[in-house]
Structures are given as structure tokens and as C-alpha cells.
Amino acid sequence: MHQIIVLNCGSSSIKFAIMDADSGEASLTGVAENLGNSDARIKYKTGQQSEVMPLPEYAEHKLALASIQALISEQNSAPLAVGHRVVHGGETFTQSVLIDDEVKHALKATFHMAPLHNPAALQGIESAQEAFPDLPHVAVFDTAFFQTMPKHAYLYALPKALYEEHGIRRYGFHGSSHYFVSHEAARYLGKPIEQCNLITAHLGNGCSIAAIRQGQAVDTSLGFTPLEGLVMGTRCGDICPSLPGVLSELLGYNTKRISEMLNRESGLLGISGLSNDCRTLEEAAESGNEDAALALHIFCYRLAKYIGSYMVVTGPLDAIVFTGGIGENSSWIRETVIGMLEHLGHKVDPEKNLAARFGKAGNIAATALPIWVIPTNEEWVIARDALNISKQSN
Numbered sequence: 514m515h516q517i518i519v520l521n522c523g524s525s526s527i528k529f530a531i532m533d534a535d536s537g538e539a540s541l542t543g544v545a546e547n548l549g550n551s552d553a554r555i556k557y558k559t560g561q562q563s564e565v566m567p568l569p570e571y572a573e574h575k576l577a578l579a580s581i582q583a584l585i586s587e588q589n590s591a592p593l594a595v596g597h598r599v600v601h602g603g604e605t606f607t608q609s610v611l612i613d614d615e616v617k618h619a620l621k622a623t624f625h626m627a628p629l630h631n632p633a634a635l636q637g638i639e640s641a642q643e644a645f646p647d648l649p650h651v652a653v654f655d656t657a658f659f660q661t662m663p664k665h666a667y668l669y670a671l672p673k674a675l676y677e678e679h680g681i682r683r684y685g686f687h688g689s690s691h692y693f694v695s696h697e698a699a700r701y702l703g704k705p706i707e708q709c710n711l712i713t714a715h716l717g718n719g720c721s722i723a724a725i726r727q728g729q730a731v732d733t734s735l736g737f738t739p740l741e742g743l744v745m746g747t748r749c750g751d752i753c754p755s756l757p758g759v760l761s762e763l764l765g766y767n768t769k770r771i772s773e774m775l776n777r778e779s780g781l782l783g784i785s786g787l788s789n790d791c792r793t794l795e796e797a798a799e800s801g802n803e804d805a806a807l808a809l810h811i812f813c814y815r816l817a818k819y820i821g822s823y824m825v826v827t828g829p830l831d832a833i834v835f836t837g838g839i840g841e842n843s844s845w846i847r848e849t850v851i852g853m854l855e856h857l858g859h860k861v862d863p864e865k866n867l868a869a870r871f872g873k874a875g876n877i878a879a880t881a882l883p884i885w886v887i888p889t890n891e892e893w894v895i896a897r898d899a900l901n902i903s904k905q906s907n
């Protein structure tokens with residue numbers, strides 16, 4: 514048993530777990546929500562038991578971490594390391610690293626590349642180092658899995674000095690999730706991962722799709738920042754690149770306002786004017802809310818378009834994989850997206866589709882190409898790397 518603390522710090526939540534790096538079993542999982550908001554709280558689960566712990570109003574990462582530390586102490590476990598999910602490694606970090614002052618300094622230089630995520634990750638690292646000063650802390654990067662992308666996939670058609678001097682290129686995110694589900698898919702298919710061509714769709718609050726050829730990531734929809742590609746909860750995904758300039762000239766928006774709008778006010782929330790939450794939108798659409806229905810339709814349309822284009826990239830496919838909160842649970846989204854690919858010979862089996870929800874994996878295809886629903890486990894990928902790196906550093 515190798516217990517690892519795993520932290521995934523976002524701007525408005527900290528997800529945490531104590532996990533056995535050998536089995537992937539978590540003895541404690543939870544989320545500290547709405548940090549910096551008046552109704553901050555921690556929801557956590559030990560075994561089958563779910564609890565809610567209120568946090569002081571406008572609690573920051575430090576306060577949340579202190580409460581998480583108390584929960585962890587109650588568990589009587591002896592964690593060996595803390596694994597931190599860091600969304601963006603830039604060109605500096607191509608694999609997981611032991612965190613020291615130099616690493617933290619280098620992370621500061623990546624803030625503009627993941628404005629919603631990396632500042633929060635560093636805040637989380639510093640608070641966790643205070644809470645667990647004797648443990649090794651390891652950063653595990655979302656971008657690492659995409660190191661195998663070829664130049665023709667990661668370069669934008671921009672003046673090349675922008676890449677050479679400023680690292681402006683596609684990086685790709687949710688790498689730990691795409692890594693996990695692609696390896697699980699290979700296991701289900703009974704083939705070595707090196708022989709698998711896959712399209713994996715991670716659909717959570719952030720959404721991305723990856724093209725995997727012979728087990729290696731060869732393209733993905735998120736770009737220089739986690740804003741490009743699919744429609745997300747509050748993020749716009751692909752738009753005409755002229756729009757920020759137009760917004761600035763036409764409406765006098767400055768760059769901060771534009772970034773806020775594209776990252777936090779767009780996507781499902783922006784189109785529906787109602788919510789970023791897929792469940793809420795499905796319910797509203799069912800009750801006749803046309804904007805909610807349109808938001809979901811655009812979400813599915815964009816995803817189906819990407820799947821079609823990635824079929825060109827992967828070569829003969831072994832499977833399509835759905836994961837993330839939406840991918841694992843929304844049978845409606847899956848059926849609608851695959852329905853848009855019906856003329857290509859793909860169809861879901863409605864019964865299998867309904868069965869593969871709420872943590873249950875399953876092949877939902879009614880046609881030849883397997884379409885797998887696979888619950889992701891980014892925390893396990895992070896725990897394993899944290900254990901390995903901390904062992905090497907001893």
C-alpha cells in the first residue's frame with residue numbers, strides 16, 4: 514500500500530483524494546468548492562459515507578488546505594507524497610517533477626498560458642507545502658501526454674518566430690485523463706496500446722478530444738491555452754481569431770475583459786444564458802427551453818465535427834472513447850453525437866448506452882466500431898507518478 518495525497522486545484526475548487534498508488538483505490542475523496550465565494554464548503558466521501566463541511570466565508574486555498582489536512586489526519590493514513598495536477602507545463606516541463614523553488618519560479622512564467630488553472634495550482638502547491646512540509650511534492654502536468662504530437666499538429670500557421678521565441682504552439686491538456694482512458698481502452702480491446710488507434714473525448718467542465726495513433730497522442734483540440742476546440746461549460750472553444758480584436762475596437766473591451774468573457778461567460782453558459790451544467794441544460798431542454806436545447810446541439814455538433822476530422826488523423830480506428838462527467842454520464846449527449854456520425858456507419862445501442870453511466874464502463878456501440886464509455890481516473894495517474902518521482906528523489 515502506497516498512500517499518496519492528490520490535489521487538483523482550480524480557481525474555484527480544490528479536488529483532493531488520498532489514494533493507494535498501487536490499486537487506484539481512494540480512501541478519501543472530496544472537493545472544496547466555491548473558494549473566494551460566500552458559500553464555500555468541502556464535500557467529501559470516506560468509503561460510502563458522504564459529508565459536507567462548511568468553510569469560513571470567502572475561504573482561500575490556505576484555509577481549505579488546513580481543513581483537508583485535518584480530514585487526512587483523521588484517516589490515520591501515512592501518505593508518502595503529494596501529487597499536484599498542474600495543467601500547463603509549457604515547453605519547460607515535459608514530464609512530472611519534484612517541486613522545488615526553481616520549479617515554482619518556472620511555473621510563474623506559465624500563468625498566462627493557463628490563466629484559470631496555473632495560478633491556482635501554484636497557490637495550492639504553496640498551501641500544501643505549508644500543510645505537509647515533510648512530504649515530497651510532485652507536479653504532474655496535463656501537457657505531458659501530448660509531447661508526442663508531431664510539429665505539423667502542434668504548430669499554428671503563424672510567423673515562426675512566435676513559436677521559436679515565445680513557445681506559442683498547441684500544447685494540449687487533460688493529458689492524464691486521455692492517457693488513462695486510452696490505456697484502459699487497450700485493455701478492454703485486448704491489444705497492446707502500441708497497436709491502438711483511438712479517439713478519446715474528455716467532456717467535463719473543460720472538454721477536449723485527442724487523436725491517438727499507435728498508442729501515442731498525435732493531435733488534440735485544446736491549444737496554447739485550455740480555450741480552443743470544443744464547446745465547454747463556460748469556455749467558447751473555436752471562434753474566428755479576429756473576434757478579440759473586433760470586440761476591442763467595437764466595444765472597447767480590454768484584454769482582461771475579453772479573456773474573462775471567452776473563458777468564463779461563454780460555452781454552454783453563454784449560448785444558453787442559463788447554466789454551464791450539462792444536467793441543468795438537459796432538464797431545461799426537455800421542459801422546452803430552446804436556448805438550452807441550442808447550446809446542447811452546438812456542443813454535440815462541434816464534437817461530432819472533431820470526431821470526423823480525427824478519423825482522418827488516426828487512420829483505421831479501434832475505438833471511440835467517452836469520459837469526463839458528461840462523457841461518463843450523459844447518454845443523451847453520446848447518442849446525439851454518434852447519431853451525427855450515422856452515415857459513417859456508427860450507431861449506439863440505446864440499452865447499452867443507458868447502462869454505461871454513473872461509474873460503469875461499457876461498449877455502447879450497436880455497430881462494428883467499439884464506442885467505449887470509460888470512467889477516468891486522473892488521480893491515479895497523478896498518484897503513480899508522484900510515488901515514482903518521490904522514490905527516485907530519495
Ligand SMILES: Nc1ncnc2c1ncn2[C@@H]1O[C@H](COP(=O)(O)OP(=O)(O)O)[C@@H](O)[C@H]1O
Nearest residue numbers: 716717718719789790791792837838839842843
Ligand atoms: N448524469 C449526468 N448527466 C449529464 N451530465 C452530467 C451528469 N453528471 C455530471 N454531468 C456533467 O459533467 C460536468 C462536470 O464534469 P466533471 O468531469 O466532473 O468536471 P471537471 O472538469 O470539473 O472535473 C457538468 O457539466 C455536469 O453537468
Ligand SMILES: CC(=O)OP(=O)(O)O
Nearest residue numbers: 600686687718719739
Ligand atoms: C485543462 C482543463 O480544461 O481542465 P478542467 O477541465 O479541469 O478545467
Ligand SMILES: [Mg+2]
Nearest residue numbers: 717718837838
Ligand atoms: Mg476533471
